Amino acid sequence: MPLSFAPLMARFKASESTEAGARARALRAEGHHVVDFSIGEPDFPVPANVKEAIKQALDGDDTHYTNTGGTLELIDAVRAKLLRENGLEYGRDQIIIGSGAKSVMYHAFACTVGEGDEVIVPVPYWISYPNQVRIAGGTPVFVECGADGGFQLDVAAIEAAITPRTRWLVLNSPNNPTGAMLSDATLAELAEMLARHPHVLIMSDEIYEHLRYGGAVHRSIATLGEGIKARTLVVNGVSKSYAMTGLRIGYGAGPAELVKAMVKLQTQTTSCASSLGQAGAVAALNASHDDVAARRAVMAQRRDYLAQRLAGIPGLSVRAPEGSMYFFCDCRGLLGKTTPQGARLESDLDFVRYLLDQYKLVVIQGSAYGCPGFFRISFATSQENLEEGSARLRDACAALG
Ligand code: PMP
Numbered sequence: 569m570p571l572s573f574a575p576l577m578a579r580f581k582a583s584e585s586t587e588a589g590a591r592a593r594a595l596r597a598e599g600h601h602v603v604d605f606s607i608g609e610p611d612f613p614v615p616a617n618v619k620e621a622i623k624q625a626l627d628g629d630d631t632h633y634t635n636t637g638g639t640l641e642l643i644d645a646v647r648a649k650l651l652r653e654n655g656l657e658y659g660r661d662q663i664i665i666g667s668g669a670k671s672v673m674y675h676a677f678a679c680t681v682g683e684g685d686e687v688i689v690p691v692p693y694w695i696s697y698p699n700q701v702r703i704a705g706g707t708p709v710f711v712e713c714g715a716d717g718g719f720q721l722d723v724a725a726i727e728a729a730i731t732p733r734t735r736w737l738v739l740n741s742p743n744n745p746t747g748a749m750l751s752d753a754t755l756a757e758l759a760e761m762l763a764r765h766p767h768v769l770i771m772s773d774e775i776y777e778h779l780r781y782g783g784a785v786h787r788s789i790a791t792l793g794e795g796i797k798a799r800t801l802v803v804n805g806v807s808k809s810y811a812m813t814g815l816r817i818g819y820g821a822g823p824a825e826l827v828k829a830m831v832k833l834q835t836q837t838t839s840c841a842s843s844l845g846q847a848g849a850v851a852a853l854n855a856s857h858d859d860v861a862a863r864r865a866v867m868a869q870r871r872d873y874l875a876q877r878l879a880g881i882p883g884l885s886v887r888a889p890e891g892s893m894y895f896f897c898d899c900r901g902l903l904g905k906t907t908p909q910g911a912r913l914e915s916d917l918d919f920v921r922y923l924l925d926q927y928k929l930v931v932i933q934g935s936a937y938g939c940p941g942f943f944r945i946s947f948a949t950s951q952e953n954l955e956e957g958s959a960r961l962r963d964a965c966a967a968l969g
Contacts, residue, residue, distance in 0.1 A: 580699040584936035592930040603957035605945045606930045608744070610811040610867075610893070614848065615859040618810060621851030622844050630847055634840045637831040638665025638819070642846045645853040646819045653777075654788050656802065661824040664831055665849075667841045669775050669805040669818030672830070674700045675837070676771065676801050676820060679829040680735055681706035687736045688729050690721055692896065692939035694744045694773070706735065710938060715898055718887070719748035723757045727765070736769045737762070739789060742776040745937045745944040746896045747889020749784050759792040769826075770800040775818075778809040778860050780891035781868045790821075798823060808893075809860055810852040815845035867893060870947045870954055877958035878945075881965050893948045896934065900941040905968040913968070916940050926967075927960040 588606040595602045613619075625631075637643070643663045650656040666672035673696070681687060681704040689697045690713045698708035711729050713721045726737065739758075741750040750758075762768060770789060777786045790800040805818030818841075820830065834840070874895060875888040883905070885898035899919050906912050907926070913919050920933040920943055934942025947954060 576703055576705075579702040583695055583699075584932060588930055588932050591924065595924075595928060600928045602928045602930060603953050603960060604930045604949065605947075605953075605957050606932050607946045607948050609813040610808060610863065610948050611950065612811040612863055612866075614812050614815070615810060615852065615855065617855050618812065618848045618851045622815075622848045625844050625847035630843050632843060634843050634846060636834050636840050637827070638663065638841065639843075639846050639850070641850045642817075642819075642853075645850045646821065649853045650802070650821055654791065654802075656788060656790055656797070656821065658821045659824065662821055662827055664820045664827045664834070665841050665846060666818050666820065666830075666834065667816045667838050668807060668813075669773065669803050670696055670700075671816075671838065671841075672803050672805075672818045672820040673697075673771065673773065674703070675830045675833050676803075676826065677701055677704040677706065677736070679826065679833055680769065684733060685735045686731060686733045687738060688726060688734060688768075689738050689938075690726065690740075692719070692743075692745055692934065692937035692942070693738070694740055695936055697738050697740075698938075709734070714939075715885075715896075715942070719743065719746040719896070720751060720754050721758065723754065723761050726758075727761050730765050730768060732767070734765070734768050736771050738771045738773065740773040742780055742784075742786070742889070742891025744776065744892050745894050745932075745934070745939075745942075747892045747894050749780065749786065749890045750789070752787065755787060755789055755792060758789060759796050762796060766795075766799070768799070770796065772800055772802050774802060774804045775808050776892040777804060778864060779867055779893055780864070781871055781888075782890065784890040786891070801826060806849045806852050810849075811863070812845070812848060812852065815842065815848055817841055817845040817849040867947070870949075870951065871895075873951070874945070874947050874954055874958060877954070878961070881962050883965050883968070884961075893946055895945040895947065896937075896939075896942055897945060898942055899934075902965060902968060903941065908967050908969075916943055919943065923961070923964055927964045929957055929960045929964070 592604040685706040687701040790797040801822035806812040878886040883901040916933040923929040
């Protein structure tokens, strides 16, 4: 008897970036020399002080359930971080610790979004936003914020998409996949527009905060006045800034009522985030930030190198990202061309498959992020891989007729 599944399983797709990683591993297992430009996590080890804190926590038998919403030590470390780095003051009852930022966002949607409710998701988007909204039973409403505007948000188009059923507007700066950051002008415009629509909550995903280049400044929308702060959930975590992806610690900061509901939900879902991960996150957030700065410098070098390598490739249009760890490349100039194997490239997915099959280079199609005609390259990989991968990309483009 084939298994049947609940209706919600038909509402969403598995993460395409996770699948790309799996394809890379499968090809490698077959003995191919694969270059993986799909990786969504820093390739550094966790900082030494974090390792030490986790070892100590283990030796001290700190392996039991914690408070559902997080340990007081970590909640206070998050509060101190938000005050120090973002100029945002929160009480303990306004912070929740979850099993990664992904889990924090899902719990927030699940608490607030019901059948028929809408969540505005600017396009291109991180794959999980619309899928999490669908799992929660709501409807993602997409607003195009395209390459022609440098991937800045189109505030008028967002306002036009707001209805009485809108529960959330999702913001992500620095952005995955585009690398764009919200400018001060766009933030001010957003705050002014949102003041006219007080029923809309704001989910501000700031997970790439520390990965920014060329002097770009990160500012949270929650700093634009108490009115905005009172309906914003700032979401962040230690995955990207401290290379702690597998330790699964994220956090949210927002209205106490919302945090209380999310904690209530966590009592029935995860119970709490990992005790060892939380101990590591306290060490990460309370440390001096030399590690973060040193890693950002390495990422900046990689970004500059790749920008220079990609610039001259005919058919591609590429702008260097201000933040995150991705280039979002426009490959529309290559569509309609033919591969040496005789296949016509009709879409970004065709191009991505061609790179994978013929050049063993893994990138992710823009259509996975709602943006056909583009593809995403992650530069969270070694200099050697950047050299080899960019050479393969150049050869692949040159071979098209
Ligand atoms: N937000 C964005 C934009 C991301 O790219 C990711 C990781 N791919 C996350 C959130 C999730 O981070 P975490 O590991 O804390 O769940």
